[in-house]
Amino acid sequence: MRQGFLLLALLAMIGCNNVLAQQVENEQPDTEIKVVDAPEDQAIAARLGAITDAISGLEDVEISVTAGVITVKGQVANAQLKDELTTIASRLEGVVHVQNQLQEQLAVSSRLAPATEKFREILGTTVQMLPLLLLAVLAVLLFSLLGSWLSRRNSLLRKLGLSELATNLGMRFVRLIVTSIGILIALELLDATALVSAMLGVAGVIGIALGFAFRNIVENYLAGVLLSTRNPFAIGDFIQVDDMTGKVVRLTSRDTVLMTLDGNHLRIPNSQIITSPMTNFTRNPLRRFEFNVGVSVTLDLVRVRELAISTLQNMPGILTEPRPRVLILELGDSAVSVRVLAWIDQRKTDFLKARSEAIRLVKTAFDQAGIEMPEPIYRLHMVDMASSDADNSQPVSTVPMQPAVVNADVESIDVSADTTIEQQLKDELKQSAEENLLPAATGNKTD
Template sequence: MRHWLQLVLAIWIVGYGSALALQADDEQLAGEIKVQNAPQDQAIAARLRAITASLSGLENVEISVNAGVITLQGEVANTQLKNDMTAIASRLEGVVHVQNQLQEQLAVRSRLAPAAEKFREMLGTTVQMLPLLVLAVLAVVLFWLVGSWLSNRSALLRRLGLSELATNLGMRFVRLIITSIGILIALELLDATALVTALLGIAGVIGIALGFAFRNIVENYLAGVLLSTRNPFAIGDFIQVDNFTGKVIRLTSRDTVLMTFDGNHLRIPNSQIITSPMLNFSRNPLRRFEFTVGVSADLDLLVVRQLAITTLQAMPGILAEPRPRVLVQELGDSSVTVQVMAWVDQRDTDFLKARSEAIRLVKTTFDNAGIEMPEPIYRILMVDTLTKDEEKPSSPATPEVVIQAEPAVDVSTDDCIEQQFQQELNKSDEENLLPAVSDDPLAKGRN
């Protein structure tokens, strides 16, 4: 019996709570719509018409109010105005509901009307700012003219020892800075300094993109500036970069042009020349050649040394100072390697010819003196298989040696490449960042 009483009590409590909740909801709904002192429909309509009259694009809206229910009819320019009208009407005091029956304007003329209005406003603003626009344009033109005038005054930078390419780059940088100052002043006059931040951001992004896209071109250009400033070589210098050798024809903003000994044109990127070891054989007109000779280990090396030195000293084109030298380089199993060195003046003597003639004369002198230049010795065991009745073949007769007269030694400079080099300099119109060849005798006869 007690359990039944508890169940009935629980059901009553739940029912009583639901009744109280329904009563509270009814009171709340009743409080949302004011029955007493509610604004009149005419007052709501007048207030809403006053609001629409002050907003652009709502001139064709028809408003009617009945018992707090607003009905909107007519045409608006776009969906945004339609939604805004609903939000405004629902916020008025005394409004129960809003019936939005507005239609969007589909005529081209009505669609272009807002744009035409904005254009008229911009035109009016432009007319008002016309004096400032004229001042801004004059500021940009004035600063551009000043920058151009200063960019043509490159004598100061040249006095500092800068090259032509570095001077041109510096002048362009000066002109860019001065023109940028004029643009900033113009934007300040137009009260558009916020545009500068946007332009700088865009320029930064574009600069990064161009930097990655033209990285090799920028590297070669900057390397050309450094080469033209440092001047590690001049026109006509014989240089070696990595495994490439040739005479320098010109230096451009992107690459260096060489003429090889076989008459071909070789273009090496400037960045490779900057980052690679380079030999300049023409900066010092004196150059040493060397070669090695193998002689018998039984000979007196002092005699061999003196004989080679005497031969080189008597050879045309070999300098007396620095004197020729002969050094013992290596002691082998059956021979001794001797290193022969001598100096030549490249302005008067061809390096390759002198080295070739020196090798020939030293060999001839050693042959005449009976100095052997032994070949590698191999021990071979021979087994005699001949019978007593067989005879061994006779050895071949020694050929007769014919001694000819010693030809004249020619170590003069080879002008074949030099002629082609001069023709290339005279006929080419390509830019050359290197200074022209002077009349200094050190600049002549380089090879």
């Protein structure tokens, strides 16, 4: 109850204050505004005329003053001068009102007059600054020539062991830096150093935009610089990148060109080569091949291994050191998996030919020795318990040691290095004028 009375009293006070404020606003002053020593109309007109004569574009304005009311007539160049004259006239002492009857000039000559005047000012300023302009241009030209001269002196970077692409990139940076110094000196002479910050800001924004737009091109270029510096391969090397293989033809600033064993050109982006696992089969002239053979579980594995090793030792192109090896991989349900390994010299022996002939000769030797290479089958044996002891007494079958390879067969084996791709690669290098950042091959390479 008490709170209700307080609320009513508060509302009543607010209403009274509003009524009092409205009464104050409606009250009119009883005293008159007296003007003492007010300027005469002629004095106001003379003062405004002097002002318009001093402002360009208001020289032809007609001014009349009657009882403190200013009337201006005539034509002005633009609306800005019209508004400025009204503001100036209203600030004069003794002015009661301003009647602005000015009209904008629509003639072409009047419109061109300000622009002509501005051009004359710029021309005059340019003539005054002509010696500084010539000196600034001379500074830019001198530093540009100095940068070009330094960019051709790449012997120092060559001595550091940098590649041609890395050297060219470094020389371009040197030229850019020297030329930029000349431009900064020219701007300092012209007292336009504030323009440098604006140029740097614009260059930064443009650089970010170009970086996003040409990201792949920049990545491939920088990857080409790294590849040409590290030299992970040379012309003619047989390499593998991911699942792509071929002989290296050339390295460009954007991609690496390979010639596959089918004679096709394969282009791989440099950035992919940098970020992917790569195998170079040519750096080490010795290379090992391997293949798996399945033999029966009833055979003597020691004799199987000796037969395979002796067969490979009699084969042309197989190195005696490291010697061939035979490893037993696993025991299956119906066969034992055996892995045969041997080494060759890629400079004299073709890898694919040697592996093919090794598989053929091992199979021939196993067939001649009666070694069974079973298919994955399942057999069900029904054994009588009474005869189990007699069956267990049977010896394990052995492999008769027979000559692994017939002499006539050995003479017909061809494992010589295949130079078909090498010849096509040489022809490609002679015919194509595309840039190549790799040094020339020192000799024939094989796969």
